[in-house]
Amino acid sequence: MLTKVSSVANYGLKAVEIEVEVNVAEKGFPSFGIVGIASKSGEELKERVKTAIINTDIDFRPMKVTVNLAPADLPKDGSGYDLPIAVGILSSMGELDMTREKAYFYGELSLDGTLRHTRGVFLLAVLAKEQGIKNIFVPRLCANEASVVEGVSVYPVDSLKSLILHLRGAKKIVPLETVIVEEVLSDIRPEFDFGEILGQETAKRALEIAASGGHNIFMMGPPGSGKTMLSRATAGILPDLSERESLEVTKIFSITGNIPAGGSLIRLRPFRCPHHTTSLVGLIGGGSIPHPGEVSMAHRGVLFLDEFPEFGRNSLEALRQPLEDGSVNISRSAGSISFPAQFMLVAAANPCPCGFLGDIKKECHCSVHQIMNYQKKLSGPIMDRIDLHLNVPAVDINKLMLDSTDGIMSEKSKNIKLRVIQAREVQRKRFDKVIDIHCNADMKNVHLKEFAKLTTDANLLLKQAVNKFNLSARTYFRLIKVSRTIADLAGSLNIGDSHVAEALQYRVRNE
Amino acid sequence: MNEWKKWPIELLTKDDFPKGLRNISNPPARMFYRGSWDEKLYEKTITIVGSRRMTKYGADIIKKVIPILVANGITIISGFMYGVDIECHNQCLDCGGKTLAIAGGGLDTIESQYNEKLYTRILESGGLVMSEYEPNFKPTIWSFPQRDRLMSAISTIGVLVIEGGIKSGSLITAKFALKQGKRVMAIPGPINSMVSEGTNWLIKTDGAEMITEISDILKETNSVHVQTDLFRDYADLSEIEKKIIVVLENEAVTVDELGQKLKISVAEIGRNISLMMMRDLVEENGGKIYLS
The missing domain is CATH 1.10.10.10 (Winged helix-like DNA-binding domain superfamily/Winged helix DNA-binding domain)
Known part of the structure; x- marks a missing residue:
């Protein structure tokens, strides 16, 4: 007997409805054949499904089972097809009655018949809503992901057994209540608070400016100066994710299986810190069935690249497109896929390979050639896309102790965030009518005349600075953009000389 | 980049050596040089040596000392190595002075690319780059200390050490200078700085005169311009x-x-x-x- 069950395949960031056709024939040589999926995944899937059914106390007699995942030309990976196939087999065997309203089944089976955490459930729910599917059956561990989608009944399934009982009408599974997105989004606490980081006030101020204007930032400092902590805390001073942004991030996290068991919408801005040995595909995305890379996982959040010059040349070059366009395009023979990748880049580096160049207490062990090669990597097109450059010197522990007894506490992320939100609001209004520009960092040189007006004093100062510090034209424009953000933070309409003066602190040091 | 190759390598036999080099116990058999030969170059000279890992402090001292030495018509001799050496050469050229580099390897073997610019600059300014080794001789671990004896010998005023570690080539040069009966001077540095350990040690053990102002260096020469430290006018400040x-x-x-x-x-x-x-x-x- 032939049964058709609906399920979903993920391709890129899109879910596509697929049909799982199962035929169980009493006649013919007993076998279990599966088509429409790459052979390796198919082999593994067969064993899981077979054993799970047996361990659910169903008499799985030797029969000729044929499974087809249609459309066959759509590349399929992942392990979510276990459940629909199992349901199809059981129905064909007469164990279940599937003549009912269309529903999506999705989830990976464990050998004992329970359901595992499976990636991509959120996208499935979004598709179900689009297609007008009322019911979806997904593993309980990831059912919360789907519960934020309105108008879809999400049935959290613990095991094959409980699903059978539900479908037979013996014991109903209670669908999850829809969670209101706004409620989920309120009450977010940052992972790291700037208040916990003592010292490094300059770096904090620079990160505040960067967060306000959407600028990328580069920090140079010896090991242990707190670069990682600072950038981790940066995600916490960015404005909260809006509903739309949250859904975007959740999509990516769902497809990469990064939502923890029981987790639902992603509410915190992502912070990603890939190691410098990360492969090009790992960083940018790709693979034969394209998969989002770290730049996409950092979408709407912070991408922290520590040991920046140690990253492969190819990897750094490949960062250019996401930095420019806010997305990554991956072309395969089966078609091209675009992953969003709008992130704030925080790059960090040591002053030299060993890290102690210029340190008075520890001697640097690098040769001049090593240092030159290292610093050579710190130039080039990628650095051109970074607006703020700063030194993060090592902090003297004794001085920190002294301060904390003084009763001076560092400012909390919450307060900084308020200023950031305010500055972003100013920018939102300013760029309301301009397409593709959301923050000061997005401005092109042509926009500066209109949106970044300098006072006479500021103009004079900037001109002097160009001569004094030997600044390039590119740096000149970057300075204006950063000054614009500083002025926004100060609530000033025009850019004054004090704003330019502060921006000069974050100029490129060695051009 | 290698414009310096336009200058031919000249050979110098023992009889033509500058006076300082003739009187040492183990003089080189011959010397090679690039640049324009001028006896006047050797009349009033000071050898300045220091660490490759020069700090901001060292650079500041060089910036202060060299212009006054140059103003007094003193030729600056140094070792053509990165760090203090190169800073000295460059600073000297910036002030329009004459400088002489004694390399630790052959004249055609160049340490790194940024030496090349300096090489050309020295030659263009009428200075010299010299060496006792064959032109294509690659510098080795022993050739530098061997060269150091020439560095000290050739100077008329003496050897000035600006930043040097306790086991540095700068101290080797200082020791040669002491053996040769030359004046040794050292700039004291912060006691927590690695690169000042050597200079401070020299001063402590009476191996070197302590230099705290520029007139200390020039006191035995008939100097004309001794500038005291610049007086800063801070009146116009917020x-x-x-x-x-x-x-x-x-x-x-x-x-x-x-x-x-x-x-x-x-x-x-x-x-x-x-x-x-x-x-x-x-x-x-x-x-x-x-x-x-």
């Missing part, structure tokens, strides 16, 4: 700038530390520092702010 200067007079600090000490926000400090940098009141290096 309150906050004055406060910053007071802190910086004691030590170089970061913007963060300034903010902590003065209880002023770093944004405010940063603004002021930028403006002060424009007026050449302060300068920045490796995240620290220095008085200039």
Whole structure:
């Protein structure tokens, strides 16, 4: 007997409805054949499904089972097809009655018949809503992901057994209540608070400016100066994710299986810190069935690249497109896929390979050639896309102790965030009518005349600075953009000389 | 880049050696040089040696000392190595002085590409680059200390050490100078700095005269221009700038530390520092702010 069950395949960031056709024939040589999926995944899937059914106390007699995942030309990976196939087999065997309203089944089976955490459930729910599917059956561990989608009944399934009982009408599974997105989004606490980081006030101020204007930032400092902590805390001073942004991030996290068991919408801005040995595909995305890379996982959040010059040349070059366009395009023979990748880049580096160049207490062990090669990597097109450059010197522990007894506490992320939100609001209004520009960092040189007006004093100062510090034209424009953000933070309409003066602190040091 | 190759390599036999080189116990058999030969170059010379890992402090001293030495018509001799050596050569050329480099390897083997620019500059300015080794001889671990005996021997005023570790080539040069009966001078440095250990040790063990002002170097020569330290006029400063200067007079600090000490926000400090940098009141290096 032939049964058709609906399920979903993920391709890129899109879910596509697929049909799982199962035929169980009493006649013919007993076998279990599966088509429409790459052979390796198919082999593994067969064993899981077979054993799970047996361990659910169903008499799985030797029969000729044929499974087809249609459309066959759509590349399929992942392990979510276990459940629909199992349901199809059981129905064909007469164990279940599937003549009912269309529903999506999705989830990976464990050998004992329970359901595992499976990636991509959120996208499935979004598709179900689009297609007008009322019911979806997904593993309980990831059912919360789907519960934020309105108008879809999400049935959290613990095991094959409980699903059978539900479908037979013996014991109903209670669908999850829809969670209101706004409620989920309120009450977010940052992972790291700037208040916990003592010292490094300059770096904090620079990160505040960067967060306000959407600028990328580069920090140079010896090991242990707190670069990682600072950038981790940066995600916490960015404005909260809006509903739309949250859904975007959740999509990516769902497809990469990064939502923890029981987790639902992603509410915190992502912070990603890939190691410098990360492969090009790992960083940018790709693979034969394209998969989002770290730049996409950092979408709407912070991408922290520590040991920046140690990253492969190819990897750094490949960062250019996401930095420019806010997305990554991956072309395969089966078609091209675009992953969003709008992130704030925080790059960090040591002053030299060993890290102690210029340190008075520890001697640097690098040769001049090593240092030159290292610093050579710190130039080039990628650095051109970074607006703020700063030194993060090592902090003297004794001085920190002294301060904390003084009763001076560092400012909390919450307060900084308020200023950031305010500055972003100013920018939102300013760029309301301009397409593709959301923050000061997005401005092109042509926009500066209109949106970044300098006072006479500021103009004079900037001109002097160009001569004094030997600044390039590119740096000149970057300075204006950063000054614009500083002025926004100060609530000033025009850019004054004090704003330019502060921006000069974050100029490129060695051009 | 290799314009310096346009100058031919000349051979110098023992009889033509400058006086200082003739009288040492183991003089080289012959010398090679590039550049224009001029006896006057050797009349009044000082050898300045120092660490490859020069710090901001060393660079500051060089910036202060060299212009006055040059103004007194003294030829600056150094070792053509990166760090203090190159800084000395460059500073000397910047002030329009004459400089002489004694390389630790052959004249055609160049340490690195940024030596090349300097090489050409020295030759163009009428200075010399010389060596006792064959032109294509690659410098080795023993050739530098061997060369050091020439560095000390050729100088008429003596050897000045600006920053040097305890086991550095600079100290080897100083020891040769002592053996040859030359004056050895050293600039004292901070006691927590690795590259000042050698210089401080020299002073402590009476191996070197302590140099604390430029007239110390010139006291035995008939010098004309001894400039005392520049007098700074700080009258035209705002309150906050004055406060910053007071802190910086004691030590170089970061913007963060300034903010902590003065209880002023770093944004405010940063603004002021930028403006002060424009007026050449302060300068920045490796995240620290220095008085200039």
